[in-house]
Amino acid sequence: MKNKVLIKLIVPELDCSFDVFIPVNELVWKIKKLLIKSVSDLQGITLNMNMDFVLMNKATGSTYENNVSILNTDIRNATELILLSSKTLL
Secondary structure, three states: OEEEEEEEEEOOOOEEEEEEEEOOOOHHHHHHHHHHHHHHHHOOOOOOOOOEEEEEEOOOEEEOOOOOHHHHHHOOOOEEEEEEEEEOOO
């Protein structure tokens, strides 16, 4: 499990949260795509994969650039991340 971290993913749009292992050697955009698909499957709904989503750190309020590796961010075990759709931010 050295190549994965356990995060808490909060999805305010659906009023739910999940504990998820994510690989640290992937880029943020790939992780967002994986998380969107996973949440859709677990909730039995379809989140629009073409919509822009933002991954935000709950503690710091910072957002993550798409082309950055998870390893090069401050995401570690027990980090709480919020998945927001772009329409939520408007």
